Amino acid sequence: MTKTKKRISQSQIAKELGVSQSLVSLVLNGRRENVSDESYNRIWTLADEKGYIPRGMQPNLAPDVRSSYVGVILRTGLRLANLSNTFSHVHQGLFTVLQQSHISTTFLGGEGDLDEKMLYELLRRRDPLLGIVVYGEVKEPFLRALGALGVEVLSVYANMPGLCHSVLPNEKQSLEQLVDHLTKLGHTRFAFLGGNAKLGRNHARLSALRESLAARNLSLDERNVLNVSNGDRQEGFDCAAELVQRTAGREAPTAWVCYNGLMARGALQFALLRGIRIPQDISLVTIDRTRACEEIHPYMTSAGSDPQVIGEEAAKLLCRSGGGARSVDKIYTDLVVPSTFDAGETSGPCSA
Amino acid sequence: MTKTKKRISQSQIAKELGVSQSLVSLVLNGRRENVSDESYNRIWTLADEKGYIPRGMQPNLAPDVRSSYVGVILRTGLRLANLSNTFSHVHQGLFTVLQQSHISTTFLGGEGDLDEKMLYELLRRRDPLLGIVVYGEVKEPFLRALGALGVEVLSVYANMPGLCHSVLPNEKQSLEQLVDHLTKLGHTRFAFLGGNAKLGRNHARLSALRESLAARNLSLDERNVLNVSNGDRQEGFDCAAELVQRTAGREAPTAWVCYNGLMARGALQFALLRGIRIPQDISLVTIDRTRACEEIHPYMTSAGSDPQVIGEEAAKLLCRSGGGARSVDKIYTDLVVPSTFDAGETSGPCSA
């Protein structure tokens, strides 16, 4: 380890630039009146380069590490303005818990926005970075690059064993709850309106649905399995339309399981337009726990892990691991948040 | 204005706690050896309470904005998870522009979450705080407290003359565009489905509607003016229901102007359920430019200032003013973003 350089003083900066210490003091305290822009910038620049640190207190050494922050990164495809559904709740939960520890939450960008140079810059920031939370599924090399920064990385709604911590919803349990509810109501013919087809999550939900049905000696007619790409309202609508068209002239499914609340809303709207009565003709349920479930009547029957809780757990996990510990054989935690079931107004006894 | 409290010194902290200044110095520089935990914590706590700030440099006044960040605060009533509509777009715009300058965006909390102590903490962070953006209407004392920090404050979707910069939508123009469109289609009887009744924004939109109508020698029947508190989907639905009930048995309005896109969606849903055909029976328009307008068919006829542009302008304004300059007679900018009109599928010729 190199010998610790002695802390630089204002006088040294002054001498080096050929100005008075007074001027340096004025400038570093933000005085602009009667100070030339040139001096102002030269002084700040040198102070920066030399790593000048103010006297009197080092805030990052406070007993509870204040002023540290947690970075948030979104998977490709998500944008802040679209964050509406699941991840806005996650974000809320994350923020709430971190705020209690006076840790702030900084949005760093999308998976695609951040190149290596920008990641490196993160480390140059002076406030300590407690960790990075990744929302959704990102590519493995990206996650590795994050890990290489030596920062705690936590993935939410996706897991990457051995690369980072993760906090996950319990899809298996959600589907089990929904299938249990629906089969008890007499439903046997199911449909799956899937979204985000390219992501593992869609696949996980579909598999869980199949398993839960299989456990009851039911099977999912492959013709009733649909997949769209975004999982928004319009696609939910289109998906429902497609489903109805496909099942014309054969025994139609009576229980529609939607990938998420938004799609369910879209499907609901289609049903409303077509005069399909819910829940009399069709029961419609969704894997979701966001406000989309209750935003307007009818409240939807749904099951899922509360995204806010997922955010809260992510925050707790980061606080616990408390930065540092960048050993090679790090142990990573995978946390699975239990699912809760909520009987709404969109499911009822099977009439077919 | 109250006299600025003088900066507190280590000696004052020492005196108040009955210890030596030396000890305070040691502790605030992070010395733990041979210092009791009790002293360590007591000193940090008091330093915190009194808002002790180190000498030598105020990093947030640096000209160079490399590792600086912008804080975001939400008005009371908004939460991250509800941010869905307007402000998520604002946030997106803000972020996009700031990211280009490598400035990060940090969510600081809600108006209610932040007490004076926490605000002080912001100043002690080592990364320079370029400015604070406030989303929505907050109370004046709160804004003053922010200003007192000596940080650039910018209010979005609300203005507070002489206290901070602001970036605002052009409500007058939006309503003018909508009224122009509707009157050209032959509509003369208008209704206003208002939300966020307690906020000035609702009032501003209603007034603008009245003015635009007055300019055409039309008036707004007071019985057709409704106001609800949140402005969400359910309230839009309820509002439409109330309107229809109120106008039973008299000449009903043919043009519904909704406070925002979410309410419009709710109203649309009500219309759908009731068999009111849109746009054949009723034209429904909204003051909005969020994705709620196009999330699903029918796309809505709407006018408004693009919230993303508002966020972008806010970011540019902050970058331009570039921290610093805390003179007393600061000049504040009020920026008004023009409104754009979008003819959708929810408006048509008046049939009544």
Add this chain to the structure above:
DNA sequence: TCCGTCAACTAATAATTATTATCTTATTAT
């Protein structure tokens, strides 16, 4: 040219903080 003005800066010094040698007290080893 002379004078006033003002931006830009500094010298001098007041105020504050850092550092170190030293003190006190409790604990432990002998």
Add this chain to the structure above:
DNA sequence: ATAATAAGATAATAATTATTAGTTGACGGA
């Protein structure tokens, strides 16, 4: 019981920063 040691603190003072009353010199107008 006594000496050695160490934790926890301080007094004194060295080092650094803040502030104020100047100084300098450029510029503009009479």
